[in-house]
Amino acid sequence: MLTAERPRPEGIRSRPNAWWLAVGTVCFGAFMGQLDASIVTLTYGSLRTGFHTSLAAVEWVSLAYLLTLVALLVPAGRLADAHGRKLLYLYGFAVFTLASAACGLAPSLLVLVAFRVVQAAGAAMMQANSVALVTTSAPRERMRSALGVQAAAQALGLALGPTAGGALVSTLGWRWVFWVNVPVGVVALVGGHYLLPRTRARTKVARFDWAGLGLLAVATTSVLMGVSAVSGLAVSGWGAALLFVVAAGACWGFVRRQRQAEAPLLDLALLRVRTVAFGLVGALSAYLVLFGPLVLVPVVLTARGSSDLTAGVVLTALPAGFALAATGGDRLLPRGLPDRRRCLAGAGLFTLAVAALLVVPLTVAWLVPVLALTGLGLGMFTPSNNAMIMGAIPARSSGTGGGLVNMTRGLGTALGVALVTLALHLVGGGGVQAGARSAAAVLGAASAMAVASAGLSPSREAGAPKETL
Known part of the structure; x- marks a missing residue:
């Protein structure tokens, strides 16, 4: 069938x-x-x-x-x-x-x-x-x-x-x-x-929450379009402000709908679990740091006369470091180290690497090791972060939890591209170098959020009994 x-x-x-x-x-x-x-x-x-x-x-x-x-x-x-x-x-x-x-x-x-x-x-x-x-x-x-x-x-x-x-x-x-x-x-x-x-x-659903889906779609679409609008698109200031107002209203309506609906689209009780809430903040921050350089590095290097191929090869250091740490993290860190401490170690490493972008020359020779270290930190952080989130969610709701994780990744991806573009756009008059430092500051702020989320998460690990929702 x-x-x-x-x-x-x-x-x-x-x-x-x-x-x-x-x-x-x-x-x-x-x-x-x-x-x-x-x-x-x-x-x-x-x-x-x-x-x-x-x-x-x-x-x-x-x-x-x-x-x-x-x-x-x-x-x-x-x-x-x-x-x-x-x-x-x-x-x-x-x-x-x-x-x-x-x-x-x-x-x-x-x-x-x-x-x-x-x-x-x-x-x-x-x-x-x-x-x-x-x-x-x-x-x-x-x-x-x-x-x-x-x-x-x-x-x-x-x-x-x-x-x-x-x-x-x-x-x-x-x-x-x-x-x-x-x-x-x-x-x-x-x-x-x-x-x-x-x-x-499985979790039985009596009826699908179409109203909740509509409000969620309006909220996420308006936020992303609003950020894109202030990043240099041909949209008036009033138009961008209206998008953010619509996003705030739709977000408020979505939360209210989820509290009242017989079969809500999202079980808000999941977000009341501290491990899940702080973990999602960390996941969003990490993907913002992962995708932000995809905009920043090509702009910086091509402005210095490098080719697109050179920029692409340099960028490869970031996902290469990510893949190395994600698959070999148990060899890089003690096998018995708790997930929360792995998150702190990974977030600390990519925070230091991103901070280096504020002071080192933005040349090929410096960008390759900085991006590689950023990738290593993200590769240590992400699997442990995801394991903590999913370990705190009941098995019957793992699909919803997985959707939350991936939606957070998507928002982090979009914000990484949009906020870096915004930083480059706002400081455009000061030249590429000034814009790059401003964009690096945005990535640094996101890295600090990842460190804070890991530090504030409960010490309970994915292998421990799950919290009752």
């Missing part, structure tokens, strides 16, 4: 390493999600030429995707908790794959943006379930290692995006940036059917 989760074959389910096979399958989605996020920006020039349009219009290829993704992550997690995480994950990959093929065939920019919205809906169904599938598949004592592998797959996708995008656009054309998702999607669908476990614990 198309509405029921199929069990894994007995020969796979009984294997001692069956959980690693499930984690590896989820990594397909983690890899493709970050590859798609970083590869699409390489198509802007070709899209402007091919469709004879402006850069502001072309930016909606990314903006429409991001806004849809952030708005749908929590609802997708809620549906997965009720109907099955494997089921929603596989349907999400199918939608993502078909929409990718359609994006490559788009005859106009408007049609491309529309299919990007559909693609983001599929990505939300995948990403909302990725963390939940990892944490429910892996043994509790290996959860941090499994989350580290998933984080490394994301970092690998992020690292390969600029290089792969540039190669595809310059040789085969921009349409192949989307078509490259199709073969990977087919392999992931077949692998997921046989290797992913069925959902054991």
Whole structure:
């Protein structure tokens, strides 16, 4: 049946390493999600030429995707908790794959943006379930290692995006940036059917909270558009202010709706757990620091006369360090070190690295080690942070929790790009160097928030009994 989760074959389910096979399958989605996020920006020039349009219009290829993704992550997690995480994950990959093929065939920019919205809906169904599938598949004592592998797959996708995008656009054309998702999607669908476990614990949902979904979508969309507006888009000051007012009103309405709804979209009790609340603040801050340099470094280096290829190679140091620490963190730090202290160590390292951007010359020779150390710190912080959050959430709500984590990552990604752009824009009159120092100060403030969130989190670890909600 198309509405029921199929069990894994007995020969796979009984294997001692069956959980690693499930984690590896989820990594397909983690890899493709970050590859798609970083590869699409390489198509802007070709899209402007091919469709004879402006850069502001072309930016909606990314903006429409991001806004849809952030708005749908929590609802997708809620549906997965009720109907099955494997089921929603596989349907999400199918939608993502078909929409990718359609994006490559788009005859106009408007049609491309529309299919990007559909693609983001599929990505939300995948990403909302990725963390939940990892944490429910892996043994509790290996959860941090499994989350580290998933984080490394994301970092690998992020690292390969600029290089792969540039190669595809310059040789085969921009349409192949989307078509490259199709073969990977087919392999992931077949692998997921046989290797992913069925959902054991579910949360029944009497009715879906469509009003809550609408308010959440308006709130997140207005915030991101407002930040983008003050970052240099052709929007009046009154227009930007109105967007923030709408965002505040929608956020207030969403919270009130969740308190009164019979079947709320988001169980607000999850946010009253200190481990979850502080952990989400830390996750947002970390992804802001991870994605902010993607805007900052190319601007700085190209202003100094370096090529785009040089900027891309330099940027690779950041996700490379992230992947190294995320997969080998247990070797870098004592194996018995609690997750909270791992978070503090990682956050402290990338805070020191980001602080260096305020004083060292912003040259290739300095940026490579600084970005590598930033990546190492983020790679130590992120798996432990995610393990603490998911360890404090009941199994029946792991899909919702995974959606919260990924929505927070999406907001951190958007804010990293938008706030760095804003800093560069506001100090534009002082030159690139002054703007870069201002952007580094923004990243430093986000790093300090990550340190504070880890320090204020309770000392209870993911392996301890979960708090009663």
